Amino acid sequence: MDTKTLHEDDKATARQTSGQTASERLRAQSTVVREDLRELGHATRDVAQEKLGEARQTAAAYYDHGKKKATEWENVAVDYVRERPVKSVLMAAGVGVLIGMLLRLRR
Numbered sequence: 001m002d003t004k005t006l007h008e009d010d011k012a013t014a015r016q017t018s019g020q021t022a023s024e025r026l027r028a029q030s031t032v033v034r035e036d037l038r039e040l041g042h043a044t045r046d047v048a049q050e051k052l053g054e055a056r057q058t059a060a061a062y063y064d065h066g067k068k069k070a071t072e073w074e075n076v077a078v079d080y081v082r083e084r085p086v087k088s089v090l091m092a093a094g095v096g097v098l099i100g101m102l103l104r105l106r107r
Helices: 001-014 022-083 085-106
Strands: none
Touching: 022 085
């Protein structure tokens, strides 16, 4: 609804309420405000649900991409170990010794 239509609605409401007391006009306006707030709440909920759906899709895409990359890295590591088994065992032993030394220094 555009601003011009809103002003026209306000004028129509003012004409309808011209014969009412101030209390009745206030009650009528509060009803209009309550309905407007309800509509705004529904619109806000709809936008939030749309954004949540978009966020879920983006997260799923990142998850799938990460999973694919992890699988690729795993395959590269497995291929490396198959191609160079002795070198891989020596590297693993070296890393184990370094970790052991670091842990011993912490004590």
